Amino acid sequence: MRATTDEGIALEDGRVVTLAGVRLPTPADAELTAGTEIVLKRAGAAEIDRYGRLAAHVFIIEGNIERWFQADLVGAGLAQVSTRIGDAACARALFAVEQAAREAKLGLWADPYYVMNKAEDRGEVLKSRGRFALVEGTVLSVRESGGTIYVNFGRRWSEDFTVTIAKRNERAFTAAGLEPKKLAGRRVRIRGWVEQRGGPWVDAARPEQIEVLKD
Numbered sequence: 001m002r003a004t005t006d007e008g009i010a011l012e013d014g015r016v017v018t019l020a021g022v023r024l025p026t027p028a029d030a031e032l033t034a035g036t037e038i039v040l041k042r043a044g045a046a047e048i049d050r051y052g053r054l055a056a057h058v059f060i061i062e063g064n065i066e067r068w069f070q071a072d073l074v075g076a077g078l079a080q081v082s083t084r085i086g087d088a089a090c091a092r093a094l095f096a097v098e099q100a101a102r103e104a105k106l107g108l109w110a111d112p113y114y115v116m117n118k119a120e121d122r123g124e125v126l127k128s129r130g131r132f133a134l135v136e137g138t139v140l141s142v143r144e145s146g147g148t149i150y151v152n153f154g155r156r157w158s159e160d161f162t163v164t165i166a167k168r169n170e171r172a173f174t175a176a177g178l179e180p181k182k183l184a185g186r187r188v189r190i191r192g193w194v195e196q197r198g199g200p201w202v203d204a205a206r207p208e209q210i211e212v213l214k215d
Helices: 069-075 088-103 122-126 167-175
Strands: 016-019 038-042 053-062 065-068 132-138 141-145 148-152 162-166 187-193 195-197 199-203 210-212
Touching: 016 069, 053 069, 065 069, 069 088, 122 199, 148 167, 162 167, 187 199
Parallel strands: 016 053, 162 199
Antiparallel strands: 038 053, 053 065, 132 187, 141 148, 148 162, 187 210, 195 199
């Protein structure tokens, strides 16, 4: 038997699986009926977490068809794309589905609480302090200091919205086709936890947190 718990999807063998790549404002939105046949696909090199749960992409089997459960949830506006997807192609697919749901104001996207933040409006971004949010804007400059890369969205670096990338993670970003130092002048969408260090700030530990938008 397989069923959804508050912690994830409980499998017949006793394992619990969490949904890779998505955030669920309401876990009940991800309910699966006991007995549903599924296939699990690992999220990159994801490991078992400290609670013994495996993060994976879940595919529902319906005859000869596999339905990607995470994409269903995102497409219905029941989930946000998270910062840990594990695969660049999966990330692009989920971003596209999320964009369509957001434009149609489906599910959570009809709630002003989830409205896209504009990087140019530091006051509005700061209203999301302490929670997961999306922020969109044009990168003004990219600078490096010590072991940190600073992606700046304003001239007042101590006050305006900034994204930080640890220098040790730069190689992972480049391998994913996203070179931090080439982001200046590009319009991007950032996802992550908003904190405050003078101005609003998001730490980007994974390339999935930065989505380069079409000019």
